[in-house]
Amino acid sequence: MSRLKDKFLNVASGNTYMRLVRYLRPYLGRLFAAIACMTLSSVMAVLPPWLLKNIVDDVLIQKDLFMLNFLALGIVLIYLCKAVFSYGQTYLMNWVGQKVIMDIRVQLYDHMQKMSFRYLYKSRIGDLISRITNDVMILQNLVTNVIIDLVVQSITFVAVIIFLLILNWRLAVITFVVLPITAYVLNVASKKLRLVGYEIQEELGRVVAIAQEALSAIRIVRSFATEDEELDKFKGQNKSNFRALMHGMQIHAFLEGAVEVILIGALALILWIGGRDVVAGRATPGELIAFIGYLGLLVQPVRVLSKVVSGVQRGLAAADRIFEVLNVSTEVRPPRSPIVLKDVKGMIDFEDIYFAYEDKNWILRGINLHICPGEKVAIVGHTGAGKSTLVDLIPRFYDPNQGCVRIDGHDVRQLDLKTLRRHIGIVPQDPVLLKGSIAYNIAYGCPWASREDIVEAADRAGILDFVKSLPRGFDTEVGERGVTLSGGQRQRIAIARAIVRNPRILIMDEATSSLDAAMEQHIHESMQRAMEGRTSLIIAHRLSTVRNADRIIVLEKGEIVEEGDHGTLLKREGVYANLYSLQMGEKSRA
Numbered sequence: 040m041s042r043l044k045d046k047f048l049n050v051a052s053g054n055t056y057m058r059l060v061r062y063l064r065p066y067l068g069r070l071f072a073a074i075a076c077m078t079l080s081s082v083m084a085v086l087p088p089w090l091l092k093n094i095v096d097d098v099l100i101q102k103d104l105f106m107l108n109f110l111a112l113g114i115v116l117i118y119l120c121k122a123v124f125s126y127g128q129t130y131l132m133n134w135v136g137q138k139v140i141m142d143i144r145v146q147l148y149d150h151m152q153k154m155s156f157r158y159l160y161k162s163r164i165g166d167l168i169s170r171i172t173n174d175v176m177i178l179q180n181l182v183t184n185v186i187i188d189l190v191v192q193s194i195t196f197v198a199v200i201i202f203l204l205i206l207n208w209r210l211a212v213i214t215f216v217v218l219p220i221t222a223y224v225l226n227v228a229s230k231k232l233r234l235v236g237y238e239i240q241e242e243l244g245r246v247v248a249i250a251q252e253a254l255s256a257i258r259i260v261r262s263f264a265t266e267d268e269e270l271d272k273f274k275g276q277n278k279s280n281f282r283a284l285m286h287g288m289q290i291h292a293f294l295e296g297a298v299e300v301i302l303i304g305a306l307a308l309i310l311w312i313g314g315r316d317v318v319a320g321r322a323t324p325g326e327l328i329a330f331i332g333y334l335g336l337l338v339q340p341v342r343v344l345s346k347v348v349s350g351v352q353r354g355l356a357a358a359d360r361i362f363e364v365l366n367v368s369t370e371v372r373p374p375r376s377p378i379v380l381k382d383v384k385g386m387i388d389f390e391d392i393y394f395a396y397e398d399k400n401w402i403l404r405g406i407n408l409h410i411c412p413g414e415k416v417a418i419v420g421h422t423g424a425g426k427s428t429l430v431d432l433i434p435r436f437y438d439p440n441q442g443c444v445r446i447d448g449h450d451v452r453q454l455d456l457k458t459l460r461r462h463i464g465i466v467p468q469d470p471v472l473l474k475g476s477i478a479y480n481i482a483y484g485c486p487w488a489s490r491e492d493i494v495e496a497a498d499r500a501g502i503l504d505f506v507k508s509l510p511r512g513f514d515t516e517v518g519e520r521g522v523t524l525s526g527g528q529r530q531r532i533a534i535a536r537a538i539v540r541n542p543r544i545l546i547m548d549e550a551t552s553s554l555d556a557a558m559e560q561h562i563h564e565s566m567q568r569a570m571e572g573r574t575s576l577i578i579a580h581r582l583s584t585v586r587n588a589d590r591i592i593v594l595e596k597g598e599i600v601e602e603g604d605h606g607t608l609l610k611r612e613g614v615y616a617n618l619y620s621l622q623m624g625e626k627s628r629a
């Protein structure tokens with residue numbers, strides 16, 4: 040099972056690499072320039088020990104002053120070039136990295152905007168935001184810093200190895216045997232040191248715990264006169280703490296010394312063999328000094344490259360989390376050759392609709408409904424009956440699994456998605472206002488609305504007097520740091536927002552939250568005015584709304600079980616009559 044998982048993860052990471060490379064493609068020119076800078080700055084970094092060799096051999100031993108001038112100037116030039124190439128590598132790689140990250144972030148956000156509600160409602164928004172922020176930042180580290188480290192340190196590592204081999208291949212081979220063994224011993228010792236440190240901390244913790252326990256229960260200790268026993272316990276723990284500490288310190292002190300001896304021993308061995316080569320004339324003193332210099336240069340790449348692996352893993356994991364979201368299909372796909380509806384009459388047909396959010400768990404089953412232009416239809420039913428789901432199919436928030444929804448005889452899946460939604464006004468149950476002015480909120484999604492249109496919509500929604508009473512009128516800010524609006528006021532702004540675009544179809548989900556009787560009446564009037572001349576579907580909870588509808592549709596477990604006007608349905612004494620009497624009961628109790 041775990042092998043299967045490993046295999047899957049490897050495959051996923053392989054794909055992740057390829058996918059990341061695709062994002063780099065538009066910036067290949069700058070990427071190659073950055074890599075060229077990295078290569079040159081790494082080469083510059085490994086030249087100084089070679090110059091040191093010449094200083095020792097040619098200047099100090101041969102007393103060549105011209106060479107001294109040349110080498111002094113050379114060192115300055117090398118570091119100057121290194122600084123220029125380092126600047127280039129950092130600037131260019133960050134440019135590429137930031138561009139890639141910007142592309143991924145924008146693509147991710149665009150994708151999230153189009154993602155199915157099914158997925159969005161299932162996911163935690165915090166998690167999605169963290170993918171846009173945290174994961175993208177971790178990925179940015181991979182694309183910039185980790186790539187720089189990987190390229191620069193790998194080139195430095197290889198270059199140092201080559202220089203070591205050129206300088207003295209015999210000594211180099213011995214070094215390649217001695218150094219890994221030393222590194223291994225050092226690694227084991229440092230792990231042991233960490234462990235000892237941890238054990239000492241634990242022992243100390245126990246001493247503190249005993250004192251804390253006894254002091255916090257001091258009343259009991261005194262009441263039972265157990266001070267001496269507690270003191271003995273404390274002394275005992277201190278003794279064992281002392282023993283553990285001394286034992287730990289012994290190991291600590293021994294290992295610290297041993298580590299130094301091993302390191303110096305390895306260096307001494309290399310010096311001893313190298314020194315014999317110098318004495319025997321197989322190598323020059325400068326070569327030996329340069330060799331030791333190169334050994335010093337080897338430390339940084341080994342240290343950085345061992346960390347790069349975890350940086351790459353973290354970056355790839357972040358990329359996987361980002362691609363996981365990008366892989367989620369958008370579900371509602373715009374048609375290839377869309378029909379753009381210019382004038383909508385507002386006729387709606389649901390033809391044999393079946394819909395399930397998951398598998399075959401049908402939320403709507405076999406819905407057939409014809410709604411005439413300008414008709415006002417109230418949809419009622421118990422909670423969870425499928426009312427919201429049914430109306431969500433009209434603007435294509437979801438597509439049905441079977442059957443089709445038509446507007447003026449056109450299957451909505453054939454219509455241009457943007458214009459379809461522009462012809463539909465929606466008032467949700469719990470309207471959300473965006474940060475901005477009241478005018479901005481009313482004209483949201485309708486940038487062509489003039490101030491007169493906004494005022495008219497506010498008037499029809501019954502919010503005009505309230506807005507005028509505010510010191511800044513329509514320019515009053517809402518939301519954070521703005522004016523706080525009541526539920527009823529927000530509802531009416533949402534009604535104004537839905538009708539400012541003069542939609543032919545209006546979908547309203549009545550608020551179920553308790554509003555006082557006066558506000559309920561105001562909202563009802565606003566809704567009635569908003570519905571005038573439009574095909575309207577209202578998910579109705581209030582008796583007044585239901586009574587005024589041309590037709591009432593009763594949904595029960597995803598099926599239309601009753602249909603007709605208020606009087607007819609009451610006479611039938613079925614589900615509607617039942618719902619109605621329940622509401623009447625609640626109302627009279629209130």
Ligand SMILES: Nc1ncnc2c1ncn2[C@@H]1O[C@H](COP(=O)(O)OP(=O)(O)OP(=O)(O)O)[C@@H](O)[C@H]1O
Binds near residue numbers: 156397402421427
């Ligand atoms: N995004 C979703 N994913 C999975 N199941 C969902 C989703 N939205 C709604 N449901 C389920 O579908 C069923 C119908 O929900 P729907 O919101 O359409 O009912 P409703 O009649 O409008 O209810 P209410 O009056 O409470 O708003 C419910 O059982 C609900 O749990």
